Amino acid sequence: MAGKSGRTIAHTQNKSLLKRLMCWESMLVILFIIVNIYCSSLSSTYQINNVLREMPKYLTEVFLLLPMAYILVMGDIDISVGSIVCLSATVACILGNKGLPFGLVLLVGLLTGALCGLINGIIVTKFTELPPMIVTLGTQILFRGIAEIALGSGGSISLEHAEGFRMLAGRVGRIPYILFLVLILAVIYIIILSKTTFGRKLYAIGSNKLAAYYAGVKVQKIRLIVFTLTGLMAGLSALFLTALQYGVNTTTASGFEMNAISMAVFGGISTAGGKGRLQGGVIAAFIIISLRVGLGQINLNPQVILIILGALLILAVMAPNIVEQFKLMKKRSSVK
Amino acid sequence: MSDYILELKDITKIFPGVKALDGVKFQLKKGEIHALMGENGAGKSTFIKVITGVHRAEEGEMFLEGEKVNFKKTKDAQEAGIAAVYQHPTSYPDLTVAENIFKGHEVLKFGMIQWKEMNRQAETLLEQLNADFKVTDEMGTLSVAQQQMVEIAKALSTNARIIILDEPTAALTKNESEELYRIVDKLKENGVSIIFISHRFEDMYRLADRVTVLRDSQYIGTYDVDGITNADLIKAMVGREIKDLFPKPEVKLGEEVIRVENFSRTGYFKDVSFKVRAGEIIGLTGLVGAGRTEVVESICGVTRPDSGKVFLNGKEVTIKEPSDAMKNGIILLPEDRQKQGLILSWGLGDNVTLPIISKYAKGGFNDTKKERELAKDLLESVDTKAVSIFDKASTLSGGNQQKVVVAKALAQEMKVVIMDEPTKGVDVGAKAEIYQIMGELAKEGYAIIMISSEMPEILGMSDRIVIMCNGRVTGQLDRQETTQERILELAMEKSEK
Numbered sequence: 001m002a003g004k005s006g007r008t009i010a011h012t013q014n015k016s017l018l019k020r021l022m023c024w025e026s027m028l029v030i031l032f033i034i035v036n037i038y039c040s041s042l043s044s045t046y047q048i049n050n051v052l053r054e055m056p057k058y059l060t061e062v063f064l065l066l067p068m069a070y071i072l073v074m075g076d077i078d079i080s081v082g083s084i085v086c087l088s089a090t091v092a093c094i095l096g097n098k099g100l101p102f103g104l105v106l107l108v109g110l111l112t113g114a115l116c117g118l119i120n121g122i123i124v125t126k127f128t129e130l131p132p133m134i135v136t137l138g139t140q141i142l143f144r145g146i147a148e149i150a151l152g153s154g155g156s157i158s159l160e161h162a163e164g165f166r167m168l169a170g171r172v173g174r175i176p177y178i179l180f181l182v183l184i185l186a187v188i189y190i191i192i193l194s195k196t197t198f199g200r201k202l203y204a205i206g207s208n209k210l211a212a213y214y215a216g217v218k219v220q221k222i223r224l225i226v227f228t229l230t231g232l233m234a235g236l237s238a239l240f241l242t243a244l245q246y247g248v249n250t251t252t253a254s255g256f257e258m259n260a261i262s263m264a265v266f267g268g269i270s271t272a273g274g275k276g277r278l279q280g281g282v283i284a285a286f287i288i289i290s291l292r293v294g295l296g297q298i299n300l301n302p303q304v305i306l307i308i309l310g311a312l313l314i315l316a317v318m319a320p321n322i323v324e325q326f327k328l329m330k331k332r333s334s335v336k
Numbered sequence: 337m338s339d340y341i342l343e344l345k346d347i348t349k350i351f352p353g354v355k356a357l358d359g360v361k362f363q364l365k366k367g368e369i370h371a372l373m374g375e376n377g378a379g380k381s382t383f384i385k386v387i388t389g390v391h392r393a394e395e396g397e398m399f400l401e402g403e404k405v406n407f408k409k410t411k412d413a414q415e416a417g418i419a420a421v422y423q424h425p426t427s428y429p430d431l432t433v434a435e436n437i438f439k440g441h442e443v444l445k446f447g448m449i450q451w452k453e454m455n456r457q458a459e460t461l462l463e464q465l466n467a468d469f470k471v472t473d474e475m476g477t478l479s480v481a482q483q484q485m486v487e488i489a490k491a492l493s494t495n496a497r498i499i500i501l502d503e504p505t506a507a508l509t510k511n512e513s514e515e516l517y518r519i520v521d522k523l524k525e526n527g528v529s530i531i532f533i534s535h536r537f538e539d540m541y542r543l544a545d546r547v548t549v550l551r552d553s554q555y556i557g558t559y560d561v562d563g564i565t566n567a568d569l570i571k572a573m574v575g576r577e578i579k580d581l582f583p584k585p586e587v588k589l590g591e592e593v594i595r596v597e598n599f600s601r602t603g604y605f606k607d608v609s610f611k612v613r614a615g616e617i618i619g620l621t622g623l624v625g626a627g628r629t630e631v632v633e634s635i636c637g638v639t640r641p642d643s644g645k646v647f648l649n650g651k652e653v654t655i656k657e658p659s660d661a662m663k664n665g666i667i668l669l670p671e672d673r674q675k676q677g678l679i680l681s682w683g684l685g686d687n688v689t690l691p692i693i694s695k696y697a698k699g700g701f702n703d704t705k706k707e708r709e710l711a712k713d714l715l716e717s718v719d720t721k722a723v724s725i726f727d728k729a730s731t732l733s734g735g736n737q738q739k740v741v742v743a744k745a746l747a748q749e750m751k752v753v754i755m756d757e758p759t760k761g762v763d764v765g766a767k768a769e770i771y772q773i774m775g776e777l778a779k780e781g782y783a784i785i786m787i788s789s790e791m792p793e794i795l796g797m798s799d800r801i802v803i804m805c806n807g808r809v810t811g812q813l814d815r816q817e818t819t820q821e822r823i824l825e826l827a828m829e830k831s832e833k
Binding site: 007008009010011012013195196197198200201204207208210211212213214215216217218274 | 638657658659661662668670675676677678679680681682685686690691693694697700701702708709711712715716719720721722723724725726744
């Protein structure tokens with residue numbers, strides 16, 4: 001069947017380089033540079049060595065950002081990840097202290113996370129009418145509760161056989177292992193989201209779950225996979241966190257879920273689903289890390305840092321709206 | 337003084353691309369019950385909305401008791417004493433009956449609601465209607481019939497002289513309908529004039545003095561109910577030479593492609609069986625709510641039937657979700673293209689290729705170049721009025737969106753094509769083009785199931801017509817041996833019993 005009217009439809013896009021560069025990610029890169037210049041001007045100790053030394057504890061949150069971006073793109077949310085980190089860390093710590101081979105400890109740590117993620121996934125996919133926010137709020141409390149029981153009356157466990165974990169916290173020259181791992185994983189996660197059919201389906205689910213389902217996308221299976229993957233990544237985060245903190249306590253990783261979500265949202269990923277790119281999320285993560293390290297160098301009160309980060313996040317979310325309003329105003333005035 | 341309380345002359349209403357009303361006239365006598373009938377999409381609802389001031393007609397005049405009126409908004413019509421009661425009452429379920437009745441015109445004193453007075457007035461109104469519930473009941477706890485009664489009370493509370501009932505009995509049981517008849521009769525006794533829309537002939541015979549028929553946005557005629565027959569009415573509603581408008585090709589039918597056996601899903605449909613041969617177009621029809629969409633959704637795995645089997649080329653297939661159906665070549669074009677058919681925020685190209693991205697991908701990576709070329713070819717073949725495959729689906733009109741849905745189906749390997757109301761909300765030009773594509777698909781040997789409520793389309797395009805009523809197949813007729821009257825009879829058969 002050929003077109004009857006002979007009309008042709010364009011299938012290529014000619015975007016000028018300038019237009020391509022005019023995106024949120026470019027803004028973030030510029031912001032990243034500004035933040036770093038600002039931090040260096042604040043304190044003479046904001047140097048690459050110090051940054052690399054301070055960075056690892058914040059990088060553990062980036063492990064959570066990566067799958068969280070997928071979850072948000074699907075229009076879902078998982079606020080139990082912080083508790084999963086805590087529970088996985090607790091399990092790994094206890095097993096490590098029992099003298100199990102380190103390989104096995106790693107494996108069980110990861111599997112604990114994956115299992116928690118799987119539980120979330122099963123609940124949200126079998127009972128689709130339950131909002132993921134509420135389900136994971138429940139499991140957030142549940143997982144941390146289990147961790148707290150395991151941690152006992154002291155509320156914390158210190159590593160006794162720390163050799164293996166110390167290895168995790170090691171570095172090549174000055175660069176910590178975790179930075180390598182974060183960057184490699186970030187690249188993989190970005191490529192999967194932007195270039196593969198799996199990524200396209202995530203966007204389809206987040207844009208219109210029903211239409212995606214009618215188009216043959218296995219919506220619930222994909223959601224189950226992503227929630228489980230999120231748990232697995234939380235397990236990974238837990239192992240590094242344990243290594244960095246030489247132990248675990250009841251408040252380990254509390255608030256991580258919100259930090260991961262903030263990074264994603266700051267990076268332009270919409271919590272309504274279907275919009276945004278992980279590139280932005282990763283750059284945003286590094287902006288936040290730079291700020292935290294930088295402001296930490298001048299011994300700024302941690303609460304003040306929180307206020308600054310919060311304000312920044314709100315500004316970042318507002319920015320696109322302000323631009324829209326501005327465009328609208330311009331349009332209106334030109335009509336008059 | 338005019339004989340008529342309400343008279344409309346040469347009303348024409350134009351929506352972008354469609355003439356929804358074309359020179360329609362209407363006369364309502366004082367104290368009369370007047371039925372308004374016609375097929376889906378004939379323009380009844382639009383006409384009602386013109387009377388109530390929701391829409392403004394481009395042409396035509398409206399007279400209320402001989403005086404020319406011009407309603408700019410719904411409030412104007414309300415103040416003139418015209419009230420409408422819709423099929424699905426738009427009430428506030430958490431508020432009381434009295435609050436619902438007086439919503440928008442509460443009994444006030446110094447800006448404060450006078451609860452006692454308001455409840456008392458509401459009680460008086462309900463007494464008139466013989467209501468069996470209290471004014472302090474919450475609206476949400478009432479049955480649909482009771483809620484309708486509240487809506488009628490609400491109309492009376494505004495001192496309406498003309499009450500319009502839009503499909504009042506559609507959601508009611510037999511007994512509830514009887515109750516409604518009684519109320520309507522009583523309203524008539526009190527001198528209220530009533531216009532009602534209904535698909536049920538029974539309503540019309542029982543209540544109406546006269547009936548006006550609309551068809552294809554045009555006025556067909558007004559008849560006295562005494563002495564009119566079903567056949568006359570149906571002819572007025574659907575009658576016209578229609579076969580020539582449909583490019584139905586003569587296709588030599590091949591082997592059976594799909595067979596559905598004893599399909600049942602509790603509450604939706606029961607014991608549905610039919611088969612479709614290669615090159616055959618089956619028209620699946622019935623009234624809205626007869627279970628047609630539910631049946632095909634179960635065939636395609638959107639929902640699971642409780643029992644029943646699907647055979648494809650003689651072999652039984654298991655379909656658990658839409659992707660299974662697609663793998664087997666059963667392609668559904670869903671009814672609601674905006675919610676089910678398309679991702680409106682996406683470009684057309686991505687929409688078209690979504691079902692097949694995995695097939696074209698290399699090692700899981702999207703082959704964007706190939707996808708775009710394919711999308712371009714398909715969108716051109718269905719003649720979409722789009723400039724680029726990157727245009728967002730939301731920017732297209734209904735007809736063009738439907739063509740994108742068709743292109744999306746064409747992208748896949750098809751054996752069976754199921755189209756659910758393919759021309760719903762589509763203008764005439766695009767309709768013809770969709771029929772054209774349907775015909776060509778049949779010629780290429782695909783088995784086609786078309787769900788439709790539009791009689792001309794059913795008679796024009798189908799080889800065989802499967803009629804459903806209340807979840808059951810009530811008849812399977814060849815096109816040659818059937819008439820519109822026969823189909824309507826079968827479609828309404830059991831809803832009256």
